[in-house]
Amino acid sequence: MSFKNILENFSKYRRGAEEGGHHEYEHRWGMAIDLNLCIGCNACSTACYAENNLAVVGKDKFEKGQAMHWMRIERYWDDADAGRDFPEQGALFLPMLCQQCGAATCEPVCPVAATYHTPDGLNAQVYNRCIGSRYCNNNCPFRVRYFNFWSYYESSWPEPLNMQLNPDLSVRDKGVMEKCTFCVQRIRTAKDKAQRENRAIVDGEFQTACAQACPTGAIVFGDTMDPNSRVTKLWQEHEVERGPYTSKKPKQNAELRGYRIFEELNVDPSIMYLERVRETEV
Amino acid sequence: MQFANRTSLNNAAAVSIRRLQAKLVQCGKPFYLLMALAVMALLPLTAMAELPVPSHITPPPGEHEGEHVPQPIEFPHDRHVKDMKINCMYCHTYARRSKVAGIPPTSKCMGCHKVIATDRPRIQKLTEYWEKGESPRWKKVHDVPDYVHFTHEKHIRKFVFDADFPVEDVQQVCGVCHGEVREMTVAEKKKPLNMGFCRRCHEANGGPGDCWKCHK
Numbered sequence: 114m115s116f117k118n119i120l121e122n123f124s125k126y127r128r129g130a131e132e133g134g135h136h137e138y139e140h141r142w143g144m145a146i147d148l149n150l151c152i153g154c155n156a157c158s159t160a161c162y163a164e165n166n167l168a169v170v171g172k173d174k175f176e177k178g179q180a181m182h183w184m185r186i187e188r189y190w191d192d193a194d195a196g197r198d199f200p201e202q203g204a205l206f207l208p209m210l211c212q213q214c215g216a217a218t219c220e221p222v223c224p225v226a227a228t229y230h231t232p233d234g235l236n237a238q239v240y241n242r243c244i245g246s247r248y249c250n251n252n253c254p255f256r257v258r259y260f261n262f263w264s265y266y267e268s269s270w271p272e273p274l275n276m277q278l279n280p281d282l283s284v285r286d287k288g289v290m291e292k293c294t295f296c297v298q299r300i301r302t303a304k305d306k307a308q309r310e311n312r313a314i315v316d317g318e319f320q321t322a323c324a325q326a327c328p329t330g331a332i333v334f335g336d337t338m339d340p341n342s343r344v345t346k347l348w349q350e351h352e353v354e355r356g357p358y359t360s361k362k363p364k365q366n367a368e369l370r371g372y373r374i375f376e377e378l379n380v381d382p383s384i385m386y387l388e389r390v391r392e393t394e395v
Numbered sequence: 396m397q398f399a400n401r402t403s404l405n406n407a408a409a410v411s412i413r414r415l416q417a418k419l420v421q422c423g424k425p426f427y428l429l430m431a432l433a434v435m436a437l438l439p440l441t442a443m444a445e446l447p448v449p450s451h452i453t454p455p456p457g458e459h460e461g462e463h464v465p466q467p468i469e470f471p472h473d474r475h476v477k478d479m480k481i482n483c484m485y486c487h488t489y490a491r492r493s494k495v496a497g498i499p500p501t502s503k504c505m506g507c508h509k510v511i512a513t514d515r516p517r518i519q520k521l522t523e524y525w526e527k528g529e530s531p532r533w534k535k536v537h538d539v540p541d542y543v544h545f546t547h548e549k550h551i552r553k554f555v556f557d558a559d560f561p562v563e564d565v566q567q568v569c570g571v572c573h574g575e576v577r578e579m580t581v582a583e584k585k586k587p588l589n590m591g592f593c594r595r596c597h598e599a600n601g602g603p604g605d606c607w608k609c610h611k
Contacts, residue, residue, distance in 0.1 A: 229606065237607040241542045282611045283542040297607060301544065309552070 141234035143337035145347040148389040150331035153206030160326030168265035211293035215381030219249035245288040296321040316342035455595035461584030467531040476577035
């Protein structure tokens with residue numbers, strides 16, 4: 114269905130969310146990340162490394178920008194010029210991962226359709242189809258696609274660490290773009306299980322590795338098409354809706370903290386962030 | 396390939412008949428007897444039917460000449476499947492439950508071979524493994540690349556259990572991808588098992604077409 118969709122609706126596909134959607138969804142996986150709860154501990158990132166066979170590239174390659182953390186904690190300072198020293202500077206943390214955009218900018222630029230939209234509302238990356246042109250990375254406003262510049266088999270998982278690799282997804286080789294998949298292997302397992310038991314997927318039955326690892330429960334994962342899921346309720350509570358960007362509403366209620374990053378680019382991200390509120394000046 | 400095998404069998408039969416014919420001619424027997432003999436000799440060969448494909452499956456075209464994979468013990472599938480009529484899923488018990496069909500543990504072999512055919516060299520070799528507490532290192536014959544997600548369980552469910560296909564004939568369903576295992580000793584790869592083969596079958600039988608259903 115999806116690949117056919119690319120072939121048949123390419124012009125529509127390219128124009129994105131303004132056209133009013135061009136996908137038939139079964140699920141639309143989404144997230145709500147509460148920045149009030151995020152303590153910047155990097156547990157999500159570590160869990161992602163373990164779950165998704167992410168290579169540890171080492172310090173020198175990290176400095177060259179070749180790191181492959183599908184999930185990273187971005188750090189911002191409240192007021193950089195106030196002259197305050199480190200602990201009182203007021204750090205803000207923002208877990209940044211693939212936003213699984215409904216009208217993703219990375220998808221239409223792929224010359225070989227290695228990245229496409231699944232009926233689950235995910236931006237899929239088919240590793241063995243990817244030729245490494247890196248157009249998608251250049252077109253991604255969030256910079257959450259990572260390119261494999263090297264093969265990391267020996268350096269990242271020396272024996273016997275290779276035994277810890279997750280068999281449910283491939284170990285990517287060099288020359289391939291990779292990105293957060295919302296732990297598609299877990300989604301796949303849950304779907305298979307639900308199908309076997311002849312039922313629909315229950316909310317909270319499974320979650321992504323990052324949501325599972327978060328000690329404060331800042332990350333909520335679920336199906337935004339399921340009206341009873343926790344994530345849908347959070348979205349509704351904070352009046353964030355799917356679909357194209359209309360205009361920035363003036364904030365009526367300080368309780369409404371929900372926003373989607375780069376919403377105005379009309380990429381229809383699947384992750385809602387809840388703004389951090391500080392009670393006092395830092 | 397099966398066809399070619401059968402022809403070569405037929406050829407072998409023809410050669411032996413010709414030899415017989417030569418001998419009989421020396422004996423001065425009438426020719427029609429020879430013809431009758433020849434027909435009788437060929438009959439079982441022509442009657443040896445190809446593995447029937449279940450009517451609810453459209454098999455994808457594609458043949459493959461698999462390499463012979465040497466196994467620690469030359470396991471005769473033909474003996475177990477054709478002669479003894481043992482169901483595939485008796486030994487490959489995980490096929491209906493999980494992603495992989497599974498190689499049976501040595502205990503399963505010994506369940507029968509503690510008492511059956513204990514005088515054969517292959518069984519003696521197996522017993523040796525068993526007594527040492529080791530497993531024969533069976534080699535994988537049908538292997539798909541690491542980036543492919545394939546589950547036996549889903550395919551068996553669709554084509555056997557949900558289709559109300561008789562479980563005792565399950566080898567016909569297995570044979571769509573594994574070929575005529577009942578005619579092999581050690582298993583050989585007789586179907587290409589590449590993406591084209593999978594896609595042709597998915598198109599013909601209504602399987603999913605989404606890349607991420609199979610690629611991981």
